[in-house]
Amino acid sequence: MSDAFYRITDAGRRALESRDATVPSDYRFLLWLIDFESQERLENFVEQFPGQRLWDYLAEMEELGLIAQVRAGGAQPAAAMPAKDAEVKAARDALSRHGAYLSEERLATRAPLGKAPADTVVLIVEDDPDQLALADLRVSMAGYGVRSARNHAMLLRSLSREGMPDLLLLDVMLPDGDGFEILAKLRWHPAYRALPIVLLTVKDDPDDIVRGLKLGADGYITKPYSKKILADVVRRVLRP
Numbered sequence: 001m002s003d004a005f006y007r008i009t010d011a012g013r014r015a016l017e018s019r020d021a022t023v024p025s026d027y028r029f030l031l032w033l034i035d036f037e038s039q040e041r042l043e044n045f046v047e048q049f050p051g052q053r054l055w056d057y058l059a060e061m062e063e064l065g066l067i068a069q070v071r072a073g074g075a076q077p078a079a080a081m082p083a084k085d086a087e088v089k090a091a092r093d094a095l096s097r098h099g100a101y102l103s104e105e106r107l108a109t110r111a112p113l114g115k116a117p118a119d120t121v122v123l124i125v126e127d128d129p130d131q132l133a134l135a136d137l138r139v140s141m142a143g144y145g146v147r148s149a150r151n152h153a154m155l156l157r158s159l160s161r162e163g164m165p166d167l168l169l170l171d172v173m174l175p176d177g178d179g180f181e182i183l184a185k186l187r188w189h190p191a192y193r194a195l196p197i198v199l200l201t202v203k204d205d206p207d208d209i210v211r212g213l214k215l216g217a218d219g220y221i222t223k224p225y226s227k228k229i230l231a232d233v234v235r236r237v238l239r240p
Helices: 010-018 023-035 042-048 051-063 086-098 105-106 129-141 152-162 180-186 206-214 225-238
Strands: 005-008 067-070 100-102 121-126 144-151 165-170 197-201 219-222
Touching: 005 023, 005 105, 010 023, 010 197, 023 051, 023 067, 051 067, 086 100, 086 219, 100 121, 100 225, 105 206, 121 129, 121 152, 129 144, 129 165, 129 225, 144 152, 165 225, 180 197, 180 206, 197 225, 206 219, 219 225
Parallel strands: 121 144, 121 165, 165 197, 197 219
Antiparallel strands: 005 067, 100 219
């Protein structure tokens, strides 16, 4: 069973999208996780389901026709978009001067959010408690609503159970995942291709900047950063 890969069946997708109340929340989470993670091995999340519970759930879901096993090597994320040399240079210059960079090209294609800050939700993904508290405080002081997640697994649960935020502030170095890889998966998934995402990181190497831009980040903030920088980036990305 440890080498199994799964896909959602048509019945499983209908159950997920209809929010069928007869489908247990753990089943719904696993359906969403299989859809989001594509061909990722579910062992990455086995610690959230003690003992044999994960495999028991999967067997029951397969018996109900909600999922089906598939061969490895299925669909892969789309190729990364090229980052233009001029944009990379602009990003490096902006980060060195101000500690933040926004992709004006991406922002130009997005319609204004059209919501008041008090009605706007910013999801912060940060594993360091002090950094999370600081980011939460600064975003809250700017008037926005805040949700938080301390790791990749908590991010997935937040997205599956609490829905889409208006903006994702994503730390790159997480204990159970790489922020660049998480960004790539989000951009591959149709539901999250347009989600505003800003990377928060200590990484300011040119290769990291290029990688973030290629994968579709709307912005890039290097730590440490000030309240003014964070509030300005959030405001400009959301374009209320």
